[in-house]
Amino acid sequence: MTAFVVTPRAPAGGRLQVPGDKSISHRALLLGAIADGTTTISGFLAGEDCLATLAALQAMGVQIQRPEPTTVVVEGVGLRGLQAPAGALDMGNSGTAMRLFAGLLAGQAFDTELTGDESLLRRPMGRVAKPLAQMGASITTVNDRPPLIIRGNPSLHGIDYPMPVASAQVKSALLLAGLYAGGETCVHEPAPTRDHTERMLTQFGVAVNRAEDRVCVASGQSLQADAIAVPGDLSSAAFFLLAGCLAPAGGVLQMAGVGLNPTRTGILQILQMMGADIQVEQQAGQTSHAEPVGRLTVRPSTLAGIEVPPELVPLAIDEFPLVFVAAALAQGETLISGAEELRHKESDRISVMLDGLRALGVAVEERPDGALIAGGGLGPGQVNSGGDHRVAMAFAIGASVARGPVSILDTANVATSFPDFARQAQDIGINLRVNTDD
Secondary structure: OEEEEEEOOOOOOEEEOOOEOHHHHHHHHHHHHOOEOEEEEEOOOOOHHHHHHHHHHHHOOOEEEEEEOOEEEEEOOOOOOOOOOOOOEEOOOOHHHHHHHHHHHHOOOOOEEEEOOOOHHHOOOHHHHHHHHHOOOEEEEEOOEEEEEEEOOOOOEOOEEEOOOOOHHHHHHHHHHHOOOEOEEEEEOOOOOOOHHHHHHHHOOOOEEEEOOEEEEEOOOOOEOOOEEOOEOHHHHHHHHHHHHHOOOOOOEEEEEEEOOOOOOHHHHHHHHOOOEEEEEEEOOOOOOOOOEEEEEEEOOOOEOOEOOHHHOOOOHHHHHHHHHHHHHOEOEEEEOOOHHHHHOOOOHHHHHHHHHHHOOOOEEEEOOEEEEEOOOOOOEEEEOOOOHHHHHHHHHHHOOOOOOEEEEOOHHHHHOOOOHHHHHHHOOOEEEEEEOO
């Protein structure tokens, strides 16, 4: 088991380059694979999750080269060019990959099986399997969990689907299936979610109809290959935004080229509401449908507890482990509500985070859709991350200013989204050691 051991030492300032955006890297591979022509992806995240997507596409006959670790060249096979794989497709730890592939493969002329690691096999898939079934797909689960057995149906039909719970993964899966379905497929969102799929479909030449809470695609549209520049992942940058807040006076931390998609910037608003001194500068170069990018500068800050606005939850859903830690380090109480979706991530992030905070002496009250967290700081102790990469990284940042050493167990899955996290944390002065027990 891999563990992080952090001995308190406040972070320092400096400049960091965060890895490419995981969500965008997945989508660039998938859309490049079914496009006509050659797609070159720069800034690709070479983490385990995205490499699982890459390997699955290769198993279905897509030629993919990596001339450099963060550059990928995809020879598209066209909308109907994927081939039946020889065996099950292993999604590793990636719920994004499994749900997006479910949409992509539902309308193929062959059958597939999607599986993954122990953690992924515990994650619910009914929320994507059920609307796909309304489109004519045949997807079998095991008590709503993977593996997924997909019986390909080239005769899917479009639907008009109101999502009961906001989910970018479900929305994206239905839009991908909609490319293969007769008529038009529309998805209604109860709250805004990340729109990377819509933006990238537009970049590949697909007409996407967007109006208020509704997004639609029509069938029969071919994709035209394009160059995709993947921005830095705001979810990864967020850990170092908190680190910058914890730095001593004079420690300024800066990150350039970070994705600032407005459906992802909830974490910036939440941290700023708590008192974080974060400066956001837009960087030029984006087109109307590409991803906006910018430079983030964070200065030492004193954080205060807040009531997190529920409308910001979908715009920061992946960053909430960090919000829990920031709340524990703040002055006063923080109330998180409307975040029941956190129970269906790589772990039950509400329970796992609160167990970890209790282990470090923080007073917390667990609620079905969130928590009440008393600030005041972290004590020494041991935390089990539950194999959740974002939980592990959040506690590692918080532990840098704890009142004693903190051990964070089960951290190997940090490699799924931020393989270089430990080194970059060390580069800004965090006293983090990686222990591997073979």
